[in-house]
Amino acid sequence: MNKKLPVNLSPFIKTRYAYKKLKICRSCNHFTVLGDKQCMICGKKALISIDRKAASMLRRSMWKARLIAMLILLIGLVLSQSPMLLGLCAAGGIVLIAVLWIVQRKSAPAEQLMLLEKLFHKEANKLAAGLTADRDAAIAVFQSGNKPLTYEMLREVGALVQTDQLRLEQILLLQSFVLRKDMDLMLKPLLLDHFNPDLADYIGELSKIRRDLIKEDAFRYVLMYEGQILQMEHGESILIGVAGAAIRMKRYITLYPYLIIRYAHKLPKERFLRLYRMVQSSPHRNWEQLADEVERIYNEKYKWDEDFQTSHNPNN
Amino acid sequence: MVTYVCLGLLFLFVVIKSANYYSRRKRAPSPEQLDILVRSILKSGQRERE
Numbered sequence: 129m130n131k132k133l134p135v136n137l138s139p140f141i142k143t144r145y146a147y148k149k150l151k152i153c154r155s156c157n158h159f160t161v162l163g164d165k166q167c168m169i170c171g172k173k174a175l176i177s178i179d180r181k182a183a184s185m186l187r188r189s190m191w192k193a194r195l196i197a198m199l200i201l202l203i204g205l206v207l208s209q210s211p212m213l214l215g216l217c218a219a220g221g222i223v224l225i226a227v228l229w230i231v232q233r234k235s236a237p238a239e240q241l242m243l244l245e246k247l248f249h250k251e252a253n254k255l256a257a258g259l260t261a262d263r264d265a266a267i268a269v270f271q272s273g274n275k276p277l278t279y280e281m282l283r284e285v286g287a288l289v290q291t292d293q294l295r296l297e298q299i300l301l302l303q304s305f306v307l308r309k310d311m312d313l314m315l316k317p318l319l320l321d322h323f324n325p326d327l328a329d330y331i332g333e334l335s336k337i338r339r340d341l342i343k344e345d346a347f348r349y350v351l352m353y354e355g356q357i358l359q360m361e362h363g364e365s366i367l368i369g370v371a372g373a374a375i376r377m378k379r380y381i382t383l384y385p386y387l388i389i390r391y392a393h394k395l396p397k398e399r400f401l402r403l404y405r406m407v408q409s410s411p412h413r414n415w416e417q418l419a420d421e422v423e424r425i426y427n428e429k430y431k432w433d434e435d436f437q438t439s440h441n442p443n444n
Numbered sequence: 445m446v447t448y449v450c451l452g453l454l455f456l457f458v459v460i461k462s463a464n465y466y467s468r469r470k471r472a473p474s475p476e477q478l479d480i481l482v483r484s485i486l487k488s489g490q491r492e493r494e
Contacts, residue, residue, distance in 0.1 A: 145478065193461055205447075213447045214447075216447070224454050239465070241473050242471070242472050242473070252489070255486065256490070259489070260489065290483065291487075291490055
């Protein structure tokens with residue numbers, strides 16, 4: 129039997145857009161999602177965020193236009209034949225350069241996105257090679273025996289590269305750790321489009337410690353592969369856990385009533401009590417079959433339980 | 445005369461640049477589109493590798 133490792137995982141820093149995780153080396157243009165400053169290819173401390181790179185490209189291109197405008201103005205000033213012309217040229221030139229400056233400032237956010245798009249197209253091969261190098265670096269760390277760091281590296285790569293292989297590697301690593309509630313865990317990015325017992329196990333563990341991570345995609349996954357999960361050694365307890373997680377929100381009860389009906393009789397008392405209270409407090413909802421099943425289980429197991437007495441409404 | 449030419453040139457330069465900036469503003473991708481672009485580049489890169 130594999131012994132699970134107690135580990136401390138550093139929190140995953142989410143960015144609003146995944147591409148913002150990218151860093152680029154100012155020296156060799158190597159793309160990476162790993163490392164803070166030092167480039168793993170050229171070894172120089174020249175890594176900068178992709179936004180900073182785009183901002184510096186933008187500054188350069190805007191200054192180029194301003195310098196051309198200033199040069200034209202300077203030629204006009206040098207070659208002006210009278211003080212009146214000099215004044216006219218200076219005033220007109222300053223106004224025009226100011227207009228250019230204002231237009232540039234207003235266009236800066238859009239320009240920055242355009243430059244990024246251009247950069248990604250131009251350096252597509254380097255981008256793909258960079259992320260491949262990141263994954264290879266993670267595998268090298270795994271071979272050196274540092275599993276938590278490997279997971280953290282794969283998690284960073286996985287924010288952008290979404291392949292089943294990468295997901296599986298992360299799931300397997302997570303399954304080798306002792307998972308705790310305070311860990312920065314995730315589920316949605318790891319869901320596969322085929323059945324995998326390790327993923328099912330992971331969902332089962334999450335249903336005990338982080339029910340909030342089990343959302344619609346996970347419910348759909350579990351429902352789709354319910355038969356295979358039931359054939360697993362602890363398959364039923366996984367499904368009971370997931371059914372218990374569905375009781376977290378009324379929306380999930382409405383969406384997946386049959387999942388709950390099938391496993392309601394095996395729910396832990398605390399989860400069943402929650403289900404019971406939710407069903408009791410929502411008589412207007414269309415939960416007839418579920419309400420009947422809940423009432424049946426209540427009568428069978430909890431009729432004389434004190435915790436249930438405060439919530440029982442015989443008219444419902 | 446040269447001063448007028450320079451001023452005219454500068455005016456034209458600013459007008460053309462501004463028009464350019466305005467048209468690019470409309471064509472600029474959204475951050476969501478950039479995300480999709482990066483993912484598709486990485487996906488095709490992975491496929492080539494496999």
